[in-house]
Amino acid sequence: MIDTAIRVGLVGVLAFACARIVLPFIFLLTWSAILAVMLYPLHLRLVPRLGNRESALLIGLTGVALMLGPMVILVTSLATSLYSLISSFQSQGVTMPQPPLWLDGAPLVGKKLTEIWSLVASNLPAALTKYGHLVSGPLAWFASFAGGLAIGELSFVVSFAIAAALIARGRDASEFARRTLERVTGSDARAMHLVQLTAATIRGVGLGVVGVALIQSLLLGVGFFVIGIQAAGPLTLIALLLGIMQVPLVLLTLPIVIYVFYSEVTQPAVLFLIWNIVVGLSDNVLRPLLIGRGLEVPMPIILIGVLGGMIVDGLLGIFVGPVLLAVSYVLLLEWLQQHPN
Known part of the structure; x- marks a missing residue:
């Protein structure tokens, strides 16, 4: 029993150490594996003409080229819009029209929404002082999201490179998954x-x-x-x-x-x-x-x-x-x- 406990403990320590190293990259590695599985049928069609490594390299480079341009434009535009919105709130440069008349008659929340809207439209500093705590959390999340867009864009490029490497070893990866599940299921x-x-x-x-x-x-x-x-x-x-x-x-x-x-x-x-x-x-x-x-x-x-x-x-x-x-x-x-x- 002591020998078994020592073995289990050593395996647990090793698994914990590996998990700490892999955990920051788990989503990136997962997306790379998903890409590899999705693109593997295309790889099988190209292998007879190009070869195994050449086909995987072509798929990886094509994926990077196709994703990099649109993602740069999209991420840049999105980040610019989010930062512009946040800067406008911080500089109190947001202007709004007066609330429509029908809003005051809306059931339950009509009068409260009309009051908030009127205060924002007429006196933004007072509105931020009174209700700023309600939007500080979402604005902080949006700022963090916008800041992480560049990292997300880079992750897409890296994921295609990792996926190309996985595609080149597709048979070995499939065999590893099969043998692992065989030990788990027994069949x-x-x-x-x-x-x-x-x-x-x-x-x-x-x-x-x-x-x-x-x-x-x-x-x-x-x-x-x-x-x-x-x-x-x-x-x-x-x-x-x-x-x-x-x-x-x-x-x-x-x-x-x-x-x-x-x-x-x-x-x-x-x-x-x-x-x-x-x-x-x-x-x-x-x-x-x-x-x-x-x-x-x-x-x-x-x-x-x-x-x-x-x-x-x-x-x-x-x-x-x-x-x-x-x-x-x-x-x-x-x-x-x-x-x-």
Whole structure:
């Protein structure tokens, strides 16, 4: 018993030491593994023509090139808008119109909202003195989020490099996962089934949900930047969040289109409308191209994954959170369906 306790203690100390080293990079490594699983089928198609290492290198460089440009523009615009908003509050340079008349008659909170709105519109310093404690927390979080955007952008670049290395050792990684699950489950067939199920879930959610939302948000962002919308960066991020949560993008684009028709001449506004319609319908083409079949994951799982991932790890967590929760959910269902011996 003493020998067993010593062995278990040594293993526990070793695991704790390794966890302390890996923990700061856990989200980055997780996203790199997700990328590797999603891109591995493409790697298998390129291997006969390019070779194993050359194919992995090409995928990594292409991923960095495709992500770096749009991410730099998006992150820079978003950070600039957030810092501009915070600076405006701090310098008391925010102006607001008087509240609409119908707001005072709204049930329960109408009078209180009218009072706050009127005070902000007429005397911002007094409003900040009276209600500043209510917005200090969200403003601090936004400032921290904006400051972490550059780190998130760098993480995306590094994750593609790590994913390329994982892709090059894809067979070894798959075999390692299979052997680990075989020791846990006690069955080789069961372990292989779980590996295949995990890979299918990652590709289904990662490509069919996150991938489609990323492509659509970037296309919408192109339209926002071209038409000259000042808050193009934040609107692109909102489009990405709505797309991952499977919320119709028309809820975001319709008010923007109306604003563009109000503020721009007719021809650019019409072209902007056509562009938004094309992008909004593009998921009907993108989903069949990216995945052959999808796995049904409840919407609350995706929603919690997006919001929780964003709170925990910022920009990178938006992508990791829903995929990680979806895999956990599918594996939990698979375990519950098994009958104990």
